[in-house]
Amino acid sequence: MKKTYLILVSILASMAIYSCGNSQSGNDDSKKAPAPAAASPAAPVADQGVGSYKNVELTHPVNAEMADKGKGIYDVKCLACHKLTSEKLVGPGWKGVTDRRTPEYILNFVTNTDEMLDKDPNAKELLSVCMVRMPNQHLSDMEARAVLEFMRKNDGKN
Numbered sequence: 001m002k003k004t005y006l007i008l009v010s011i012l013a014s015m016a017i018y019s020c021g022n023s024q025s026g027n028d029d030s031k032k033a034p035a036p037a038a039a040s041p042a043a044p045v046a047d048q049g050v051g052s053y054k055n056v057e058l059t060h061p062v063n064a065e066m067a068d069k070g071k072g073i074y075d076v077k078c079l080a081c082h083k084l085t086s087e088k089l090v091g092p093g094w095k096g097v098t099d100r101r102t103p104e105y106i107l108n109f110v111t112n113t114d115e116m117l118d119k120d121p122n123a124k125e126l127l128s129v130c131m132v133r134m135p136n137q138h139l140s141d142m143e144a145r146a147v148l149e150f151m152r153k154n155d156g157k158n
């Protein structure tokens with residue numbers, strides 16, 4: 001059981017989809033191991049998650065004012081658990097989160113955290129790697145949107 005879990009973690013880390021594990025931990029042997037069924041949930045990049053967000057329209061370039069507001073929210077409510085690099089703290093680092101997750105997924109995760117962690121296959125997978133359940137941060141839709149804009153800025157999006 002423990003071995004299976006370790007293999008799962010290193011597969012996920014080597015796929016660079018989940019950043020809660022150490023992304024350097026994958027080795028060639030673990031890459032060759034067949035992925036257990038649970039390691040292949042719906043393709044993360046296309047997953048919209050569970051919640052009310054179905055069709056998020058992004059602005060280009062990133063809205064600087066919203067991103068600033070998002071940074072303020074991050075400093076108060078997210079920084080304790082999330083770094084802005086790809087390094088794990090309690091939760092995964094945010095670098096690249098806008099590449100590995102859709103905007104809908106991120107907003108659903110942030111505003112509907114409990115249901116996401118209970119029902120979404122990719123969120124459940126991440127929880128099993130991080131081993132800590134993210135508490136709902138009770139952000140309004142506007143606040144969640146501002147944080148998403150800050151994440152996009154952190155990822156150098158335009």
Ligand code: HEC
Nearest residue numbers: 077078081090091092109110126127130132133134137147
């Ligand atoms: C107490 C620690 C904690 C706090 C505070 C926290 N998070 Fe999290 N977050 C986590 C953990 C742990 C995960 C990984 C999923 C899990 O195990 O629940 C996570 C996952 C995420 C994810 C999914 C990342 C991915 O790669 O799929 C997003 C998005 C996110 N958090 C956003 C936020 C935002 C926005 C805030 C602040 C408003 C915040 N988090 C505050 C612990 C935290």
